[in-house]
Amino acid sequence: MEQLTMAVYVIWKEGVEHHEPPADISVVIEGVKVLNELPSFTSAFALLLRMIYINLAYPKTLRFTFEVFQKVLLQLDQHKMSSKVQNYPFVQSYV
Template sequence: MAVYVIRKEGGHHEPPADIGVIIESVKVLNELPSFTSACALLLGMIYIITLAYPKPLRFTFEVFQKVLLQLDQHMMSPKVQILFRRLQ
């Protein structure tokens, strides 16, 4: 799973040429308006398709889903529950 941003060479101050989402080596979304939109759509697809989070990022995605988006809060892992309590 990945969010990609393609910029023109040397165009760091210009809008990106393309922003999109890749899941399992397949480009599933492209020409998105912003990196933020791409992240939100990736999380939505993970939730709707019931994909497993990538192991190195499982807690990051779980925090986004269960703490920030407040989806399935009753099913938090112990590590995320501790963070959630500290944030309250």
């Protein structure tokens, strides 16, 4: 966990079926657990995106991934999209 730049992780109790609720869903930023005991993976990912959008810069290795989520899927600041993201065929069908 200390080596993770950003992550959402789910912990399951040993021997529990995956259709049962997990033991913990957490968000890690720069090796530090910043949120835990979240109700779902979806809410954990949404909170991670919110923290990036409000407080943090994109990690260099995930920059374009998060840019697509923010600007294409969430439609936030679409007019400020980088040329690399704009020219990707997947994005062109959504813009």
